[in-house]
Amino acid sequence: MRRPDVVVVGGGAIGLAVAWRATAAGLTVEVVDPAPGRGASWAAAGMLAPVTEVHYGEESLLGLNLASARRYPSFVAELEEAAGRPAGYRRCGTLAVAADNDDNRALGEVIDFQRRLGLEVERLTARQCRQLEPALAPSVRGGARVEGDHQVDPRTLLSALLGACGNTGVAFTTERVASVEVAGGRATGVRLASGTLVTSGSVVLAAGAWSPAIVPQGWSVPVRPVKGQILRLRHRGGRAILSGNLRGLVGGSQVYLVPRSDGRLVVGATAEEMGFDPAVTAGAVLELLTDACALVPDVAELELVETSAAFRPGTPDNAPLIGPSSLDGLSLATGHFRNGILLTPVTADAIAEHLVSGQLPDVAAPFTPLRFARSVA
Ligand code: GLY
Numbered sequence: 001m002r003r004p005d006v007v008v009v010g011g012g013a014i015g016l017a018v019a020w021r022a023t024a025a026g027l028t029v030e031v032v033d034p035a036p037g038r039g040a041s042w043a044a045a046g047m048l049a050p051v052t053e054v055h056y057g058e059e060s061l062l063g064l065n066l067a068s069a070r071r072y073p074s075f076v077a078e079l080e081e082a083a084g085r086p087a088g089y090r091r092c093g094t095l096a097v098a099a100d101n102d103d104n105r106a107l108g109e110v111i112d113f114q115r116r117l118g119l120e121v122e123r124l125t126a127r128q129c130r131q132l133e134p135a136l137a138p139s140v141r142g143g144a145r146v147e148g149d150h151q152v153d154p155r156t157l158l159s160a161l162l163g164a165c166g167n168t169g170v171a172f173t174t175e176r177v178a179s180v181e182v183a184g185g186r187a188t189g190v191r192l193a194s195g196t197l198v199t200s201g202s203v204v205l206a207a208g209a210w211s212p213a214i215v216p217q218g219w220s221v222p223v224r225p226v227k228g229q230i231l232r233l234r235h236r237g238g239r240a241i242l243s244g245n246l247r248g249l250v251g252g253s254q255v256y257l258v259p260r261s262d263g264r265l266v267v268g269a270t271a272e273e274m275g276f277d278p279a280v281t282a283g284a285v286l287e288l289l290t291d292a293c294a295l296v297p298d299v300a301e302l303e304l305v306e307t308s309a310a311f312r313p314g315t316p317d318n319a320p321l322i323g324p325s326s327l328d329g330l331s332l333a334t335g336h337f338r339n340g341i342l343l344t345p346v347t348a349d350a351i352a353e354h355l356v357s358g359q360l361p362d363v364a365a366p367f368t369p370l371r372f373a374r375s376v377a
Pocket residue numbers: 047053228268269312337338339
């Protein structure tokens with residue numbers, strides 16, 4: 001029977017980063033996931049945009065998002081060293097634009113909100129927007145530039161995380177976890193779907209939207225799936241039609257375009273309360289492409305390479321669950337909703353520190369699962 005110090009349930013960006021950081025801190029770690037490196041992380045666009053993605057009412061989450069964005073350069077430098085391959089981080093900035101006059105007024109309100117929060121954002125005229133991004137439609141009304149909002153290619157990041165885990169001795173079990181095991185009032189490991197028991201000193205639940213299905217009977221995790229449909233396109237000549245991330249307001253709807261320098265482009269995303277409905281719908285593809293083409297007409301010339309649906313792990317307050325639960329031996333690293341890729345470094349560091357020292361760092365303390373103590377495992 002295996003007995004690692006830690007079993008991490010879930011091999012998305014968060015689970016892999018937790019495993020790598022915990023191993024680097026001297027623990028033995030096993031990741032259990034039927035398909036490590038896939039899931040919601042594989043579908044994500046990888047915008048690292050705490051400022052342009054700020055939402056009204058999420059001011060405390062903003063602090064965590066900014067802290068993780070600041071951590072990204074050193075995190076990827078260490079990751080690339082450990083993995084021996086690139087991690088896909090790109091400093092490119094983000095331009096937010098408005099398609100019509102109402103959108104431009106709404107964008108103005110967002111900019112006022114961002115400035116009240118002390119964030120750096122530069123208001124731009126339509127002409128200045130087109131100087132930055134010549135592919136923008138002449139109809140775009142105005143915009144705002146945020147120098148500090150960048151991107152990472154999540155698929156390159158996942159490949160680097162898998163490489164770093166492999167190089168540092170993380171063990172992998174490519175099976176589904178049926179449940180966290182409990183004995184004597186504490187988590188003692190996981191039961192695999194095949195019936196095999198993996199016993200461990202601690203369990204970290206990083207299974208995204210699937211986390212609630214894995215906690216033992218009588219416990220719960222306040223996470224629900226929020227479906228996102230997302231498109232992948234590419235320029236057949238390998239030319240990037242945008243130089244940086246683009247967020248748009250189009251007739252009141254949000255759309256984002258995340259360009260890679262080799263001509264690939266990610267367009268996202270819907271946010272739907274549809275449970276685990278995996279369908280990619282014609283209506284969502286139509287809406288995303290219509291909005292993307294309204295901002296950047298050349299999108300219509302790109303090859304549509306992939307459509308996908310994935311599930312963000314949403315929580316009641318839209319903020320993640322990071323740290324120990326009320327079940328001894330079980331920590332949560334889930335509920336990251338729209339910010340899983342952005343919050344990967346700060347979550348991994350916080351969970352690794354907690355596993356080693358028993359202390360959750362101050363930056364993560366407000367996001368303890370114990371804030372939902374009456375319902376959380
Ligand atoms: N952060 C982008 C999304 O959730 O679609």
